[in-house]
Amino acid sequence: MLITEYRLDLIIQALRAILPLEHPADTTLRYFFKNERIGSNEREIVAETVFGVLRHRLLLERTCLDNSTPRRMALAHLVRFGGYNLREIEPVLKRDEKEWLATVKSLKVDDQPLSVQAELPEWLVEKMRASYSDADILTLGRAMQQGAPLDIRVNTLLAKREEVLQQLHEKKIEATVATYSPVGIRIREKIPLNKDALFTEGKVEVQDEGSQLLGFLLAPRRNDMVVDFCAGAGGKTLMLSALMNSQGRLYAMDVSEKRLANLKPRLKRSGASNIQPMLISHENDLKVKRLAGKIDRVLVDAPCSGLGTLRRNPDLKFRQSPASLAELTLKQAAILASASRLLKKGGRLVYATCSILPEENQHIVQAFLAAHPDFKLLPAGEILQQQKIALEMGDYLELRPQLHGTDGFFAAVLERTA
Numbered sequence: 001m002l003i004t005e006y007r008l009d010l011i012i013q014a015l016r017a018i019l020p021l022e023h024p025a026d027t028t029l030r031y032f033f034k035n036e037r038i039g040s041n042e043r044e045i046v047a048e049t050v051f052g053v054l055r056h057r058l059l060l061e062r063t064c065l066d067n068s069t070p071r072r073m074a075l076a077h078l079v080r081f082g083g084y085n086l087r088e089i090e091p092v093l094k095r096d097e098k099e100w101l102a103t104v105k106s107l108k109v110d111d112q113p114l115s116v117q118a119e120l121p122e123w124l125v126e127k128m129r130a131s132y133s134d135a136d137i138l139t140l141g142r143a144m145q146q147g148a149p150l151d152i153r154v155n156t157l158l159a160k161r162e163e164v165l166q167q168l169h170e171k172k173i174e175a176t177v178a179t180y181s182p183v184g185i186r187i188r189e190k191i192p193l194n195k196d197a198l199f200t201e202g203k204v205e206v207q208d209e210g211s212q213l214l215g216f217l218l219a220p221r222r223n224d225m226v227v228d229f230c231a232g233a234g235g236k237t238l239m240l241s242a243l244m245n246s247q248g249r250l251y252a253m254d255v256s257e258k259r260l261a262n263l264k265p266r267l268k269r270s271g272a273s274n275i276q277p278m279l280i281s282h283e284n285d286l287k288v289k290r291l292a293g294k295i296d297r298v299l300v301d302a303p304c305s306g307l308g309t310l311r312r313n314p315d316l317k318f319r320q321s322p323a324s325l326a327e328l329t330l331k332q333a334a335i336l337a338s339a340s341r342l343l344k345k346g347g348r349l350v351y352a353t354c355s356i357l358p359e360e361n362q363h364i365v366q367a368f369l370a371a372h373p374d375f376k377l378l379p380a381g382e383i384l385q386q387q388k389i390a391l392e393m394g395d396y397l398e399l400r401p402q403l404h405g406t407d408g409f410f411a412a413v414l415e416r417t418a
Contacts, residue, residue, distance in 0.1 A: 001045050003078060003089050008071075010042055011049045015070035018050055018315070025054060025315035053077045054314035055145045058116045063104040076104045114138065119145050123322055124307070131358050140356065143402035148311035150187040151178065151406075152204045153212050153235075156242045157271045159203040161185065167198060179405060180391045181212040183242075202269030207235050210308075210399040210406030211354075214299065215239040216387045217380060217397060217413050218350045222247040224296035229253050229339040231277070234263035236301060241272035252277045253288070283338035295342040297349075302332045304353035304360050308408025311401060325359065332364050340372065343416040348378070352397075352411040361410040362396065374418040383413055 001007075013036075018028045029050060033043055053060060053073050063080065064072045075093075078084045079101050086101055093101070109117055114134055115125045118141025128137050154161045161183060168175040173191060178184025186209070187193075198204045214236060220226045222244050228237040231252035241250055252275055254260050260277045267275055280287055305325055306316045336351055343349055351368075353360050369375055381393035391404075397411035 001041060003045075003084060003092055005092050007042060007045055008074065008092050010036065010038060010046050011074045012070045014046050014050050015053060015074060018054075019070060019073075021315055021319050024313070024319075025050065026313070049074055049077055049082065051147075051314060052081050054318075055310075056081055056119060057314075057318070058119050058121075059107075059109060059112065062112065062116060063107050065100075072100075075101060079104050080107075118142065119317075121317055124317060124320075127322075127325075127357060127359075139402050140400060140408075143400070144310040144314075144408075146311060146401070148208070148401075148407065149405070150190055150193070151207060151209045151212075152185050152187065152193070153181070153207040153239060154183045154185060155203055155205060155238070155270055156183055157246055158201070159198075164198060164203060171196075178209045178212070180389055181209045181216070182387075182389070183239075184209045184212050200269070202271055205235060205238060205266070205270075207239065208407045208409075210404070210409035211236065212239065213384070213389070213391075213397060213399075213409070214301065214350055214352050214411055215243055216389060217383055217411055218243075218297050218299050218348065219383065219387060220244050220248070220250075220297045224248045225251075225291075225294060226297040227251045227253060227291065227295050227299070227339070227342055229283075229298055229300045229335065229342075230302060231263065232256075232259045232301070234260075234266055234275075234277075236299060237263065237275055238266060238270050238272060240297075240299065241270070241275055244274060246272050246274045248274055250275045251291070253280050254278075255280055255282060283335045288338065288342065292341045293344050295344060296347050298339050298342050298347070300336055300339045300349060300351045302335055302351065302353050302360075302364075304328060304332065304355040305357065306354055308354040308356050308399075308410075311407065325357070329359050329364065332360060333367060336364060336368050337371075340368070340375065340414070340416070345416055345418060347416050349375075349414045349416075350411055351414065352409065354407055354409055356400070356408040356410075361398075361412075365396075365412040365414070369414075374416060375414050376417050378413040378415050380411060380413055 014032050017032050018025050060073050060076045061068045063076045115122045118138050120141050154164050174188040175185050178186055193199050220240055220243055231237045231254045234252055237252040257279055263277055305320045379395050380397040384391050399406045399409040
């Protein structure tokens, strides 16, 4: 796509709005597009460049030689990662920029510190060194610099996977069955799925394959009482409902009225009739206490740093800090303790995050088990086997983009024994 003065100016304006990172990048970009009312070609190049700059920000800052203006970051990205040569973008360059951009192309990544090579902030690399080798940090960091594919989940209340695949192929959309999830499909290219009949009729939902596996670990039965404790906009709730064949009772709890409101149109499309959205004010809300000891299955998809989702949300690595992480781990421990009280004896709880840090994962679970002798850990690998999912795992589900092609996920399966 040709880089014109107009397009470059749009990219620079978008970066100016996003780079302070006061809000999530995708939200800021959505508002930017709303205000600018620009064509689809312009949207595409602005979004690609903005997210490219966020993915490769640490290296691009090095190439900008202490002058990391939005303009320089945009130009450096276009030349280094955007597939443009100097001749193509010369018409939009100012004096001296051509010489500088020639050096941008020649900068060697391998000569840079690990944090720049992995595109992970220094504090995060230091944290990861406690449980990862430098080689693993680099491999993971590089995998996180790639864009994520589009994964969808087939709503088995309304359609079969083969039928959905067939419809996609008829539309000349390249799609394959997911590697692990029995209800997942992977689409190679980003397509505007929300306008497609498969989506509007509720037959599919967008959901990363790793996230789909959480439902199979929880494995709710048809007439169970189930709680999705941090339901958000309800992607996992809808999946649990499909696994229950829309029978039993399923509570979708969340502290955000806005997120639960986003569940309503999805719920309408899905054909699910056993879901009860429930707004709670905090994890110890009276509504939660009333259900104590009555629930068969609880999913805790805990609020977390989101560092496993950097392929989709590259801004998160700059929006988190050691302080925000410490705050999150306190919240995670409190939520897990509170949600565990819902379970009856023999009931199952899945604690999950989309983080790659042991502080938010194994450490939380181990501290919980030490304080709650009436709970035991069920090996995630064995449960996946019971569900006929061919994925080698030990005690925990630990997914990584470079190994499994999914976002970075963690899950532990706990059972109440007394």
